[in-house]
Amino acid sequence: MDTENDGAPRGRGRRHGAAPPASERRDALVRLAAGLFAEQGFQATTVRQIADQAGILSGSLYHHFDSKESIVDEILSSFLDDLLRDHRAAVADGGDPRRLLTELIAVAHACLEPHRAAITVLQNDRCYLRRLSRFDYLDRAEREVRRIWTGVLRDGQDRGAFRSDLDPGLTYRTARDAIWATARWYRPDGPLDTGDLARHFTRVLFDGIVPEQHT
Amino acid sequence: MDTENDGAPRGRGRRHGAAPPASERRDALVRLAAGLFAEQGFQATTVRQIADQAGILSGSLYHHFDSKESIVDEILSSFLDDLLRDHRAAVADGGDPRRLLTELIAVAHACLEPHRAAITVLQNDRCYLRRLSRFDYLDRAEREVRRIWTGVLRDGQDRGAFRSDLDPGLTYRTARDAIWATARWYRPDGPLDTGDLARHFTRVLFDGIVPEQHT
Amino acid sequence: MDTENDGAPRGRGRRHGAAPPASERRDALVRLAAGLFAEQGFQATTVRQIADQAGILSGSLYHHFDSKESIVDEILSSFLDDLLRDHRAAVADGGDPRRLLTELIAVAHACLEPHRAAITVLQNDRCYLRRLSRFDYLDRAEREVRRIWTGVLRDGQDRGAFRSDLDPGLTYRTARDAIWATARWYRPDGPLDTGDLARHFTRVLFDGIVPEQHT
Amino acid sequence: MDTENDGAPRGRGRRHGAAPPASERRDALVRLAAGLFAEQGFQATTVRQIADQAGILSGSLYHHFDSKESIVDEILSSFLDDLLRDHRAAVADGGDPRRLLTELIAVAHACLEPHRAAITVLQNDRCYLRRLSRFDYLDRAEREVRRIWTGVLRDGQDRGAFRSDLDPGLTYRTARDAIWATARWYRPDGPLDTGDLARHFTRVLFDGIVPEQHT
DNA sequence: CATGAATGAGTATTCATTCAT
DNA sequence: GATGAATGAATACTCATTCAT
Numbered sequence: 001m002d003t004e005n006d007g008a009p010r011g012r013g014r015r016h017g018a019a020p021p022a023s024e025r026r027d028a029l030v031r032l033a034a035g036l037f038a039e040q041g042f043q044a045t046t047v048r049q050i051a052d053q054a055g056i057l058s059g060s061l062y063h064h065f066d067s068k069e070s071i072v073d074e075i076l077s078s079f080l081d082d083l084l085r086d087h088r089a090a091v092a093d094g095g096d097p098r099r100l101l102t103e104l105i106a107v108a109h110a111c112l113e114p115h116r117a118a119i120t121v122l123q124n125d126r127c128y129l130r131r132l133s134r135f136d137y138l139d140r141a142e143r144e145v146r147r148i149w150t151g152v153l154r155d156g157q158d159r160g161a162f163r164s165d166l167d168p169g170l171t172y173r174t175a176r177d178a179i180w181a182t183a184r185w186y187r188p189d190g191p192l193d194t195g196d197l198a199r200h201f202t203r204v205l206f207d208g209i210v211p212e213q214h215t
Numbered sequence: 216m217d218t219e220n221d222g223a224p225r226g227r228g229r230r231h232g233a234a235p236p237a238s239e240r241r242d243a244l245v246r247l248a249a250g251l252f253a254e255q256g257f258q259a260t261t262v263r264q265i266a267d268q269a270g271i272l273s274g275s276l277y278h279h280f281d282s283k284e285s286i287v288d289e290i291l292s293s294f295l296d297d298l299l300r301d302h303r304a305a306v307a308d309g310g311d312p313r314r315l316l317t318e319l320i321a322v323a324h325a326c327l328e329p330h331r332a333a334i335t336v337l338q339n340d341r342c343y344l345r346r347l348s349r350f351d352y353l354d355r356a357e358r359e360v361r362r363i364w365t366g367v368l369r370d371g372q373d374r375g376a377f378r379s380d381l382d383p384g385l386t387y388r389t390a391r392d393a394i395w396a397t398a399r400w401y402r403p404d405g406p407l408d409t410g411d412l413a414r415h416f417t418r419v420l421f422d423g424i425v426p427e428q429h430t
Numbered sequence: 431m432d433t434e435n436d437g438a439p440r441g442r443g444r445r446h447g448a449a450p451p452a453s454e455r456r457d458a459l460v461r462l463a464a465g466l467f468a469e470q471g472f473q474a475t476t477v478r479q480i481a482d483q484a485g486i487l488s489g490s491l492y493h494h495f496d497s498k499e500s501i502v503d504e505i506l507s508s509f510l511d512d513l514l515r516d517h518r519a520a521v522a523d524g525g526d527p528r529r530l531l532t533e534l535i536a537v538a539h540a541c542l543e544p545h546r547a548a549i550t551v552l553q554n555d556r557c558y559l560r561r562l563s564r565f566d567y568l569d570r571a572e573r574e575v576r577r578i579w580t581g582v583l584r585d586g587q588d589r590g591a592f593r594s595d596l597d598p599g600l601t602y603r604t605a606r607d608a609i610w611a612t613a614r615w616y617r618p619d620g621p622l623d624t625g626d627l628a629r630h631f632t633r634v635l636f637d638g639i640v641p642e643q644h645t
Numbered sequence: 646m647d648t649e650n651d652g653a654p655r656g657r658g659r660r661h662g663a664a665p666p667a668s669e670r671r672d673a674l675v676r677l678a679a680g681l682f683a684e685q686g687f688q689a690t691t692v693r694q695i696a697d698q699a700g701i702l703s704g705s706l707y708h709h710f711d712s713k714e715s716i717v718d719e720i721l722s723s724f725l726d727d728l729l730r731d732h733r734a735a736v737a738d739g740g741d742p743r744r745l746l747t748e749l750i751a752v753a754h755a756c757l758e759p760h761r762a763a764i765t766v767l768q769n770d771r772c773y774l775r776r777l778s779r780f781d782y783l784d785r786a787e788r789e790v791r792r793i794w795t796g797v798l799r800d801g802q803d804r805g806a807f808r809s810d811l812d813p814g815l816t817y818r819t820a821r822d823a824i825w826a827t828a829r830w831y832r833p834d835g836p837l838d839t840g841d842l843a844r845h846f847t848r849v850l851f852d853g854i855v856p857e858q859h860t
Numbered sequence: 861c862a863t864g865a866a867t868g869a870g871t872a873t874t875c876a877t878t879c880a881t
Numbered sequence: 882g883a884t885g886a887a888t889g890a891a892t893a894c895t896c897a898t899t900c901a902t
Contacts, residue, residue: 025882043259044343047876059878060883068876098425124339128259153424162424170407170415171424177396178389185388192385200385208423209368209377209386210313240865262893275866277894455861473689474773477897489899490862498897528855554769558689583854592854600837600845601854607826608819615818622815630815638853639798639807639816640743670886692872705887707873 026064029054033071034117038183042072042125072121073134079118080141083111087148097156102202104149108179109198112186119183146172175205241279244269248286249332253398257287257340287336288349294333295356298326302363312371317417319364323394324413327401334398361387390420456494459484463501464547468613472502472555502551503564509548510571513541517578527586532632534579538609539628542616549613576602605635671709674699678716679762683828687717687770717766718779724763725786728756732793742801747847749794753824754843757831764828791817820850 032053036045047068051058065071090103111119121129122138129135149172156162182197192200247268251260262283266273280286305318326334336344337353344350364387371377397412407415462483466475477498481488495501520533541549551559552568559565579602586592612627622630677698681690692713696703710716735748756764766774767783774780794817801807827842837845 040342041258041339043256046874048874056882057884058876059885062877062879063882124256124342127255127339160426163422163426166419166424167415170412171419173397173400174393174416174419177399178393181392181396182388184392197385200382201389204381204386204389204423205419206423206425207378208419208421209371209381210421211375211378212427238864261891263891271865272867273893274868274870274895277896278865283893470772471688471769473686476895478895486861487863488897489864492898492900493861554686554772557685557769590856593852593856596849596854597845600842601849603827603830604823604846604849607829608823611822611826612818614822627815630812631819634811634816634819634853635849636853636855637808638849638851639811640851641805641808642857668885691870693870701886702888703872704874704889704891707875708886713872 023064029061029064030071030074034075037072037075038117038120042068042121043128069132069134072129075118076121076129076135077137079111079115079122080137082115083107084141084144086110087145091148091152097152097159097161098206100152101149101156101205104152105175105179105202105205106195106198108176109182109194109201112179112183112194112197113188116183116186119180123180123183145176149175175201238279244276244279245286245289249290252287252290253332253335257283257336258343284347284349287344290333291336291344291350292352294326294330294337295352297330298322299356299359301325302360306363306367312367312374312376313421315367316364316371316420319367320390320394320417320420321410321413323391324397324409324416327394327398327409327412328403331398331401334395338395338398360391364390390416453494459491459494460501460504464505467502467505468547468550472498472551473558499562499564502559505548506551506559506565507567509541509545509552510567512545513537514571514574516540517575521578521582527582527589527591528636530582531579531586531635534582535605535609535632535635536625536628538606539612539624539631542609542613542624542627543618546613546616549610553610553613575606579605605631668709674706674709675716675719679720682717682720683762683765687713687766688773714777714779717774720763721766721774721780722782724756724760724767725782727760728752729786729789731755732790736793736797742797742804742806743851745797746794746801746850749797750820750824750847750850751840751843753821754827754839754846757824757828757839757842758833761828761831764825768825768828790821794820820846 029050033045033050036049036053039045040049046058047061048058050071051061054061086107087104090107091100094100126138130138146169150168153162153166153168153171157164157166157168179201186194186197244265248260248265251264251268254260255264261273262276263273265286266276269276301322302319305322306315309315341353345353361384365383368377368381368383368386372379372381372383394416401409401412459480463475463480466479466483469475470479476488477491478488480501481491484491516537517534520537521530524530556568560568576599580598583592583596583598583601587594587596587598609631616624616627674695678690678695681694681698684690685694691703692706693703695716696706699706731752732749735752736745739745771783775783791814795813798807798811798813798816802809802811802813824846831839831842
């Protein structure tokens with residue numbers, strides 16, 4: 001599907017799945033827009049701000065992109081492509097639930113740096129974007145990620161690796177929210193890298209904040 | 216050049232702290248706006264949508280409020296007033312850090328239902344609102360809440376109630392984000408009430424998801 | 431004409447000539463509005479400002495007045511009634527042109543204090559008001575005043591009292607503008623009263639600023 | 646949070662002194678707006694009227710200007726730049742007070758035609774504009790002009806060129822008001838040009854309307 | 861007489877997008 | 882590829898006025 005229009009300069013009519021026409025200029029614009037979206041939110045960022053920062057006029061952006069939405073589409077789909085790929089890979093071979101969950105946490109944290117903008121946009125503007133059919137893939141991806149996490153959690157409960165009195169769906173949502181919310185304040189040049197954050201989070205999630213001998 | 220408004224119904228010139236002029240109609244409008252802000256975000260909600268849902272014209276809203284901002288101000292300051300009051304009360308008498316932290320978690324979860332709109336707005340539109348000097352109290356409140364949580368956490372570490380290898384600031388942020396993010400999906404008519412959520416969250420935070428005999 | 435409706439509380443449909451229903455409250459409101467119109471201009475003053483300063487709600491003003499225009503109508507027609515009456519009286523008995531002109535200058539200056547608001551409104555908002563047929567009397571009054579002044583000036587030229595090389599219309603306009611513009615900066619509590627201003631102006635107009643022996 | 650606009654057509658963030666981005670279209674719009682401001686006043690003129698007369702939509706004006714205020718700013722600052730420059734030049738070399746004052750009167754009248762709109766706006770809307778800090782330069786310019794006129798007048802009094810019983814400040818204000826008020830009725834296509842007006846005014850101001858032998 | 865709630869037509873301004881040059 | 886000028890629909894907000902209570 002969607003074979004026509006390949007190689008055309010604009011992304012008109014393109015759907016998620018067909019790669020957008022690559023170009024250095026275009027990539028730079030996407031990165032630039034991503035930064036603004038992350039700082040201010042998608043809706044709150046104007047195409048003029050993007051154009052201003054690129055040193056061109058706002059109308060000129062439309063030589064590279066169909067619309068403001070198509071820019072954010074590129075940012076979001078790239079994030080979700082990576083996220084899903086790494087999630088699937090993490091659980092592909094099955095194995096110890098603790099190891100798998102540790103891996104999923106690491107995978108999510110690993111997205112914080114390269115995909116900070118996408119994560120921020122999803123948190124701030126998801127309720128707006130999901131109303132547009134073009135972004136149906138957002139919910140599809142979320143559902144698959146949820147299935148993977150809750151699968152691992154349930155499997156761990158069955159095998160006795162995780163407490164059986166926990167609600168897997170609730171636990172997943174708590175973990176997911178805590179991780180993605182990090183994007184709001186995480187700064188790559190701070191004292192902690194995303195690996196540190198993942199390790200800290202894993203420890204708290206697995207063993208809690210209470211020392212073991214205490215209970 | 217704003218003239219004072221003795222007895223006038225609009226909230227012109229009021230500051231945070233002075234009670235807004237009470238009125239049933241006004242309260243109903245605030246609740247109505249809160250619902251829309253929570254669903255769509257503050258910026259994405261138009262005064263016309265609020266007025267439409269109230270069955271009046273958008274200009275008529277300004278009989279009751281100065282501005283769209285003053286509506287959200289009322290919603291947010293009411294939330295933060297409650298939140299700070301309950302936080303201060305929770306730690307007022309000091310005592311066992313585990314009990315205090317349990318209490319803080321309960322206090323935060325107790326806000327999920329009455330202040331869902333405010334919490335959602337703060338997550339979606341904080342980066343916009345904090346630029347307005349009128350909302351300086353947002354950061355002030357956040358700092359005080361953070362001080363209270365990290366104080367309890369540090370005290371617990373000193374007394375051996377909490378693991379000493381955790382970063383109190385990081386732990387606070389993780390907990391905070393996980394709790395407030397709940398407002399995005401929590402529905403009062405669902406199977407779980409906010410007490411259940413608080414208990415679930417407390418258990419995971421204290422003891423982790425791994426059964427004790429496991430490690 | 432216009433005999434019906436006398437004694438009715440509101441001025442509805444009333445035309446210039448029929449006295450508005452007197453009332454202390456009403457007069458106080460007119461004076462109050464006059465002050466605001468003088469400070470800010472008619473268009474720039476809102477009925478809410480008037481009501482605020484009267485300590486009532488803006489809607490309540492409409493128990494006393496038909497409209498904002500009817501308030502300014504009262505202010506303006508009162509001024510022009512006085513101005514025309516005094517102009518007519520000043521030239522009624524004819525006589526020495528210098529004396530008559532001195533008298534006209536005095537009459538105009540005498541209006542500065544009691545009718546400062548009307549004069550200011552006429553300068554700031556005349557181009558707006560004259561488009562409304564209700565204010566046709568503004569131009570009628572201006573024409574009569576001009577006739578009186580230029581009559582005196584021409585008569586003075588004929589009799590050798592005023593230089594014959596001056597354009598009476600131009601001289602009238604210059605004098606008129608200089609006098610009315612005074613309303614913009616004149617303050618009753620300043621060091622000069624309107625009599626001083628009239629004398630200063632008369633001297634400059636009659637003899638110029640150059641000492642006589644100089645030329 | 647306004648981003649800089651390198652090369653962008655709008656005048657965003659410019660200050661008085663920095664030349665606005667020149668453009669034929671833009672200049673035409675300014676002239677067009679000036680005409681409307683002069684006829685109706687600044688506040689009473691809507692951006693829609695300006696746009697209508699330019700044959701574009703009101704929003705399209707904002708491609709060229711930041712705001713309605715920035716349009717009038719351009720009109721006013723252009724006038725005051727010229728006025729101050731010519732005033733300074735007129736008195737730069739000092740000399741006979743009568744010659745200097747004649748020159749100042751000529752300079753002011755010479756502004757009537759090219760800057761009629763600015764003069765009219767200043768008379769009608771000054772009390773509104775001066776409240777905006779952006780227009781602080783209005784008062785600064787007025788003060789300098791006043792200093793120049795009263796300096797010449799006082800100097801003339803000292804040298805016996807002007808009557809010593811006149812109040813220089815009062816005389817300045819009278820002259821200023823009479824000259825600027827001319828802008829309200831002066832039409833370039835009338836029988837008198839601004840030179841005629843200046844000469845007429847100079848004669849009345851210097852020698853009065855009474856023939857010399859008369860007194 | 862006054863209030864409180866509303867109307868309706870208007871205001872300046874914003875912004876994604878289009879398109880001839 | 883970019884510009885410069887525009888569109889059109891939306892935005893928050895204002896204000897004179899009305900009227901049931």
